[in-house]
Amino acid sequence: xxxxxxxxxxxxxxxxxxxxxxxxxxxxxxxxxxxxxxxxxxxxxxxxxxxxxxxxxxxxxxxxxxxxxxxxxxxxxxxxxxxxxxxxxxxxxxxxxxxxxxxxxxxxxxxxxxxxxxxxxxxxxxxxxxxxxxxxxxxxxxxxxxxxxxxxxxxxxxxxxxxxxxxxxxxxxxxxxxxxxxxxxxxxxxxxxxxxxxxxxxxxxxxxxxxxxxxxxxxxxxxxxxxxxxxxxxxxxxxxxxxxxxxxxxxxxxxxxxxxxxxxxxxxxxx
Numbered sequence: 001x002x003x004x005x006x007x008x009x010x011x012x013x014x015x016x017x018x019x020x021x022x023x024x025x026x027x028x029x030x031x032x033x034x035x036x037x038x039x040x041x042x043x044x045x046x047x048x049x050x051x052x053x054x055x056x057x058x059x060x061x062x063x064x065x066x067x068x069x070x071x072x073x074x075x076x077x078x079x080x081x082x083x084x085x086x087x088x089x090x091x092x093x094x095x096x097x098x099x100x101x102x103x104x105x106x107x108x109x110x111x112x113x114x115x116x117x118x119x120x121x122x123x124x125x126x127x128x129x130x131x132x133x134x135x136x137x138x139x140x141x142x143x144x145x146x147x148x149x150x151x152x153x154x155x156x157x158x159x160x161x162x163x164x165x166x167x168x169x170x171x172x173x174x175x176x177x178x179x180x181x182x183x184x185x186x187x188x189x190x191x192x193x194x195x196x197x198x199x200x201x202x203x204x205x206x207x208x209x210x211x212x213x214x215x216x217x218x219x220x221x222x223x224x225x226x227x228x229x230x231x232x233x234x235x236x237x238x239x240x241x242x243x244x245x246x247x248x249x250x251x252x253x254x255x256x257x258x259x260x261x262x263x264x265x266x267x268x269x270x271x
Contacts, residue, residue: 007164010174016157051120061100076118089113105136161257192254194230202245
């Protein structure tokens, strides 16, 4: 939908990059058809209506940011003006800087700028924040949200669940080439066992402490216990009765990462 950021999630090898490649026309389907705005993705008219920022990008390092933006603008019939592109990408101060001299985060912003030169109504971003530091990633995601707020559709693939939860209005989960979820993040999280419980052990964990208790995803790491449960109050009452030493207790809703793992582990939570 226009103005929507869609996050496409899936384990390694699930088919995320393949799906993007099919929609961009860089790969051909072995069966079925792919259409972008009702057109084959390789049709010139379709290509002028989409932008893409792929994992493997590269530009001549000797050209400045402004020169590259002007070059890419020339590929489109109705491009954004250069100052708008630089402003949306947050690169005004680097306009005269050679691409080779940009930092990692600035280089990713440059690739984003080149992807939006044609003012595309749909923008594909394939793992765009890989290798960014925390500050650069946060600033870049704000840029992505801002582009979506211009009435554009953004399709984002990422391995960062917090990233998808932060920016996406809709999450699509693919597992082994099969679509298994398509809903807002809150709906997908609601499909996972109700509450996330985390605490630090005080002393040893008694043998069979969790026997018969309604928990899933039980993990123990460096003295910290983590699990999911639809009945956290009853579970905790039973643990106290079994003399489990508990401190630094946290109880909250399941996050998107836990929902994703539940969906793709083969032990999917009921809808």
